[in-house]
Amino acid sequence: MDLNVVGAGIVGLAHALIASQKGLRVRVIEKDHRCVGASIRNFGFITVTGQRSGLTWQRAMRSRDVWQSLASEAGLRIEHCGLWMLARQALSVPVLEAFLQTEMGSSCELHTSAQVQVKAPWLRCEDGMTAMYSPHELRFESSIVIPRIAAWLQERYGVEFQWAQDALEVQGGTVRTATHRFEAERAVLCPGTYLNGIARPWLKDFALHLTRLQMLRVRPPTGFKLDAAAMSDLSLVRYLGYAKLPQAQALLAHLQQTEAQSLADGIHLIAVQSEDGSLVVGDSHHPHATPDPFSSDAVDALILRHLRQSLRLDQFEVIQRWTGVYPTGIDQDAVILSPDDQLRIAVVSSGCGASTAFGLAQDVFQTW
Numbered sequence: 069m070d071l072n073v074v075g076a077g078i079v080g081l082a083h084a085l086i087a088s089q090k091g092l093r094v095r096v097i098e099k100d101h102r103c104v105g106a107s108i109r110n111f112g113f114i115t116v117t118g119q120r121s122g123l124t125w126q127r128a129m130r131s132r133d134v135w136q137s138l139a140s141e142a143g144l145r146i147e148h149c150g151l152w153m154l155a156r157q158a159l160s161v162p163v164l165e166a167f168l169q170t171e172m173g174s175s176c177e178l179h180t181s182a183q184v185q186v187k188a189p190w191l192r193c194e195d196g197m198t199a200m201y202s203p204h205e206l207r208f209e210s211s212i213v214i215p216r217i218a219a220w221l222q223e224r225y226g227v228e229f230q231w232a233q234d235a236l237e238v239q240g241g242t243v244r245t246a247t248h249r250f251e252a253e254r255a256v257l258c259p260g261t262y263l264n265g266i267a268r269p270w271l272k273d274f275a276l277h278l279t280r281l282q283m284l285r286v287r288p289p290t291g292f293k294l295d296a297a298a299m300s301d302l303s304l305v306r307y308l309g310y311a312k313l314p315q316a317q318a319l320l321a322h323l324q325q326t327e328a329q330s331l332a333d334g335i336h337l338i339a340v341q342s343e344d345g346s347l348v349v350g351d352s353h354h355p356h357a358t359p360d361p362f363s364s365d366a367v368d369a370l371i372l373r374h375l376r377q378s379l380r381l382d383q384f385e386v387i388q389r390w391t392g393v394y395p396t397g398i399d400q401d402a403v404i405l406s407p408d409d410q411l412r413i414a415v416v417s418s419g420c421g422a423s424t425a426f427g428l429a430q431d432v433f434q435t436w
């Protein structure tokens with residue numbers, strides 16, 4: 069075997085794909101019977117617009133293209149494309165206007181409320197408001213496509229999957245679990261949120277901790293149809309592609325007065341739709357060394373208030389609630405470590421792994 073990949077989340081699968089495309093024989097070792105981590109708890113929202121400028125945005129652009137080709141090759145259903153960013157606050161408009169002046173604003177457009185009412189009547193874009201449309205985004209149903217990608221890697225490239233094998237140690241490229249020794253020339257560790265596990269010797273010097281998110285699935289009335297993802301003002305002070313623009317400071321100061329609790333809970337709105345019509349809605353962000361297992365109803369209520377304010381959706385039923393975690397704590401969106409010629413460690417250290425994993429894996433193999 070040429071390569072052991074530890075972890076069958078999207079980062080591990082992305083490394084398995086890129087390595088297979090280079091002709092390597094690949095084995096994926098996963099401690100659970102199936103992936104149940106961040107990669108299936110997320111929105112399945114492949115976000116380009118709003119990612120941190122530079123490397124993260126470039127990785128997101130490249131990853132989006134890989135997702136697009138995987139959709140046809142592996143038969144992954146794209147639920148919808150594009151993004152509507154609703155500016156409910158007047159101070160959001162200068163942020164969006166400044167964003168459009170950057171290279172990241174390419175192909176994005178501002179729309180008046182009258183235009184939005186025609187193009188996206190489901191968005192609560194009241195008279196005098198503005199919304200930006202980005203064509204770059206894709207939305208997949210993660211709980212369906214993650215196992216599908218694994219199955220397709222096995223069918224298409226003969227990738228070997230070892231499920232329910234907790235990797236305890238790596239030496240050279242060889243990985244040892246409680247019952248097996250999996251030999252390979254090289255290994256890449258993609259442990260996601262398991263910062264204290266097999267990759268601890270190399271990750272311990274980074275100030276990484278976990279951030280916990282609350283998520284909901286709601287059932288809207290029959291016929292309610294989103295044809296793109298929706299976000300609104302709070303995202304403009306959270307997603308660094310907007311938040312690092314000087315114009316975002318005035319918006320942040322205003323939101324600190326008007327939405328202090330939402331900011332304290334790290335809430336911003338993302339709403340996406342599934343094939344059955346239900347919406348995945350979130351999210352909040354609370355930092356933890358070890359995540360608290362108890363979710364807060366008050367936080368969910370606040371997320372749902374932002375949903376009502378941003379979508380023309382007065383009635384819905386909450387049908388699922390869950391939490392997820394991802395690593396954060398450092399001022400970069402991913403860590404790639406190269407301790408020696410045989411080993412790489414790849415961890416996404418912000419909430420953008422679905423959007424950037426393929427670009428990240430391309431970069432790992434660029435020099436390895």
Ligand SMILES: Cc1cc2nc3c(=O)[nH]c(=O)nc-3n(C[C@H](O)[C@H](O)[C@H](O)COP(=O)(O)OP(=O)(O)OC[C@H]3O[C@@H](n4cnc5c(N)ncnc54)[C@H](O)[C@@H]3O)c2cc1C
Pocket residue numbers: 074075076077078079080097098099100102103104105106107108109110111112113114115233234235236258259260261262265266281282283351391392393394415416418419420421422423424
């Ligand atoms: C609620 C939520 C919403 C999000 N929304 C988005 C979004 O819309 N768009 C976006 O781009 N990103 C989003 N993210 C972030 C994104 O989901 C993550 O960045 C991405 O899934 C990380 O992938 P991963 O493979 O590193 O981690 P994981 O999916 O957690 O996978 C890591 C895998 O490694 C396995 N593992 C760990 N240690 C071992 C070991 N020793 N032996 C064997 N196996 C091991 C674990 O069991 C796990 O299956 C969201 C995250 C969350 C939690």
